[in-house]
Amino acid sequence: MQTSSRPDRTPSGAVVEHYYRELVSFLSARLGSRQAAEDVAHDAYLRVLERTDPQQIEHPRAFLYRTALNLVIDRHRRHLLRQAEPLEVLDLDERWHSPAPTQHMQLDQRLALMQKALDELSKPCRDSFLLRKLDGLSHQQIADHLGISRSLVEKHIVNAMKHCRVRMRQWES
Incomplete structure (x- = not known):
């Protein structure tokens, strides 16, 4: 329980977790798939929780939503790029080679x-x-x-x- 009158501006799990269902519903409407929405929501949570910037987040809900929307945009761009790439590009892609x-x-x-x-x-x-x-x-x-x-x-x-x-x-x- 908070004793301060100042709102919590850190990306604490409790604050961020509060918006989980709401975020999944929001993303489901945009992605057309609850499974995809849950994946993006998890990734957004990880990004927010792994954040190393010591500066407090002024509006955790808005920050979480912006992070999730950025992930949706990145996902869409990757999908478009993969559709446009010829199969030969995969041979040159380092990710398909065995690691050192x-x-x-x-x-x-x-x-x-x-x-x-x-x-x-x-x-x-x-x-x-x-x-x-x-x-x-x-x-x-x-x-x-x-x-x-x-x-x-x-x-x-x-x-x-x-x-x-x-x-x-x-x-x-």
Whole structure:
């Protein structure tokens, strides 16, 4: 509970989480897909939570929406670019080549750290996150699968993202 009369201007999870359902509905109307809207909302949350700028956010809701809309625009541009690219471009794209051995080792180390962070979570929290990110299930499908409410699934996923982000920063510094 806030004791100050000044509104919270930080991107704290509680403030940002408050707008989750509203943001997903807003994005669903624009993208025509709830699944795509949830993906963009998750990415927007990550961007806001991973923000390193120490300056406080004056209007967290507007900042979250602007971040989400920027992600929608980026997604649309990538889609248009991929449609216009000839298949030969994919052969030249570095992402399709195997990484250098040192880069491969760094990826393995990061993956091990991520697994360690996930192991620290409660089973429902970890399962919600993995079912969403690895299996691509919707929040409702996860809720049905785990026998919990949809809103609890949403909270678990946001909490898992926050926890993993914090732990990865701690271990990598």
